[in-house]
Amino acid sequence: MGVFFDNSKALLYCDNDVLSAVNLFMKRLLPISWWLAVALLAAPLSAQKPLAALPAMGWNSWNHFAGRVTDAEVRSAADQLVSTGMRDAGYIYVNLDDTWQGQRDSQGVLHPNARFPDMKSLADYVHSKGLKFGIYSSPGAKTCGGYAGSLDHETQDAGMYARWGVDYLKYDLCSFADNMRAARQQHPEDPMAEFTLMISAYRKMGAALKATGRPILYSLCEYGIDEPWKFGPGVDAQMWRTTDDINDTYARMMEIAYNQVGLEKYAGPGHWNDPDMLEIGNGGMSYDEYKTHMTLWVLLAAPLLAGNDLNTMSAADKGLLTNREAIAIDQDALGKQAARVWQRGDFSLWSKPLTGGRTAFGLINNSWQTRNIPLDLNQIGFQQGAAVHDVWADKDLGRWSAIKVIQIPKHGAALYVLSNP
Numbered sequence: 342m343g344v345f346f347d348n349s350k351a352l353l354y355c356d357n358d359v360l361s362a363v364n365l366f367m368k369r370l371l372p373i374s375w376w377l378a379v380a381l382l383a384a385p386l387s388a389q390k391p392l393a394a395l396p397a398m399g400w401n402s403w404n405h406f407a408g409r410v411t412d413a414e415v416r417s418a419a420d421q422l423v424s425t426g427m428r429d430a431g432y433i434y435v436n437l438d439d440t441w442q443g444q445r446d447s448q449g450v451l452h453p454n455a456r457f458p459d460m461k462s463l464a465d466y467v468h469s470k471g472l473k474f475g476i477y478s479s480p481g482a483k484t485c486g487g488y489a490g491s492l493d494h495e496t497q498d499a500g501m502y503a504r505w506g507v508d509y510l511k512y513d514l515c516s517f518a519d520n521m522r523a524a525r526q527q528h529p530e531d532p533m534a535e536f537t538l539m540i541s542a543y544r545k546m547g548a549a550l551k552a553t554g555r556p557i558l559y560s561l562c563e564y565g566i567d568e569p570w571k572f573g574p575g576v577d578a579q580m581w582r583t584t585d586d587i588n589d590t591y592a593r594m595m596e597i598a599y600n601q602v603g604l605e606k607y608a609g610p611g612h613w614n615d616p617d618m619l620e621i622g623n624g625g626m627s628y629d630e631y632k633t634h635m636t637l638w639v640l641l642a643a644p645l646l647a648g649n650d651l652n653t654m655s656a657a658d659k660g661l662l663t664n665r666e667a668i669a670i671d672q673d674a675l676g677k678q679a680a681r682v683w684q685r686g687d688f689s690l691w692s693k694p695l696t697g698g699r700t701a702f703g704l705i706n707n708s709w710q711t712r713n714i715p716l717d718l719n720q721i722g723f724q725q726g727a728a729v730h731d732v733w734a735d736k737d738l739g740r741w742s743a744i745k746v747i748q749i750p751k752h753g754a755a756l757y758v759l760s761n762p
């Protein structure tokens with residue numbers, strides 16, 4: 342314990358009894374009390390482990406089921422996450438999106454509609470599978486689907502979510518845009534009136550969720566309009582949509598991916614950019630296009646929320662969604678989002694730093710033909726060459742020191758992890 346102070350001089354002036362008591366304290370009790378203090382300090386620190394230390398992974402009902410979703414489908418998604426191995430690959434959130442809401446009663450309590458007879462029992466079911474349960478609302482009076490939002494009921498709704506056992510809330514701007522327009526009309530002198538009102542609405546729910554004492558991941562959805570990557574952390578959110586909705590087309594998926602360029606500095610443990618949910622398995626893209634979708638999303642450290650019908654998932658789509666190494670890139674503890682190193686005409690190179698001095702690279706062929714794309718490791722910081730691992734082929738390619746030409750099919754992608762052992 343000499344690191345703290347030197348006790349030798351103090352001991353010179355003490356009689357023997359006092360000396361031995363002091364000695365006992367210094368030798369026996371002080372070390373114990375020191376460790377006790379460390380333990381007491383460490384306990385609250387571990388309890389404060391941030392939500393979403395890694396990008397959230399799970400399934401969401403919207404992309405496939407939209408407004409048709411029922412209790413049975415959510416339970417079935419939970420079952421399938423387990424039986425397909427997706428839960429064990431990391432997909433742990435089962436998120437019920439819009440259209441679960443019924444009416445508020447005279448006390449203001451919002452009841453689910455007839456498709457969700459007992460939300461607590463649904464949450465319990467999801468939990469019984471070793472999964473977490475997510476739900477959806479809006480700061481406005483209405484959700485995007487026209488169902489009841491949380492306006493003026495934030496604390497009440499947050500408390501109800503906590504009692505149900507909700508672990509995740511997607512909070513979607515929707516009709517709150519009407520309130521923002523009204524604020525602008527009421528305060529023509531204030532150019533920030535709409536923005537200020539929106540921030541206060543998101544902050545209100547963030548505070549209400551926190552006040553429940555239950556760790557509920559808070560996911561903002563305002564389509565990236567007001568740069569939520571800048572205000573999200575300040576309203577206690579852990580992730581925020583950076584774009585308007587994805588759809589199941591290659592064009593839209595690529596447009597969203599390209600719009601992520603420059604946002605990499607806003608991503609990190611506990612705060613993630615969300616380029617929207619996955620469309621893999623919904624049938625609108627080819628296998629190579631879905632591979633590109635997964636490649637880009639894992640490089641972007643995006644939340645991975647599958648949006649397909651897990652009951653009818655093909656082996657190929659399951660292979661893309663559960664590829665262990667691709668997921669490890671997304672979930673790398675460094676928490677870096679890839680930057681686009683270059684875009685040359687219709688192909689691009691993306692790079693994501695990983696733990697252990699490794700780097701993940703994605704080559705994307707946006708053209709309409711198979712292309713031979715040269716990859717020069719010199720240009721991407723590996724002057725001495727590097728050991729190369731092909732993620733999609735699950736193959737070590739040995740050490741590369743020169744320029745390699747990589748063949749990539751139309752709308753396809755290659756994903757590599759480079760290291761210098």
Ligand code: GLA
Nearest residue numbers: 403438439485486513562586
């Ligand atoms: C918005 C969101 C979607 C989905 C729908 C539900 O469009 O961006 O992700 O939640 O609302 O109505």
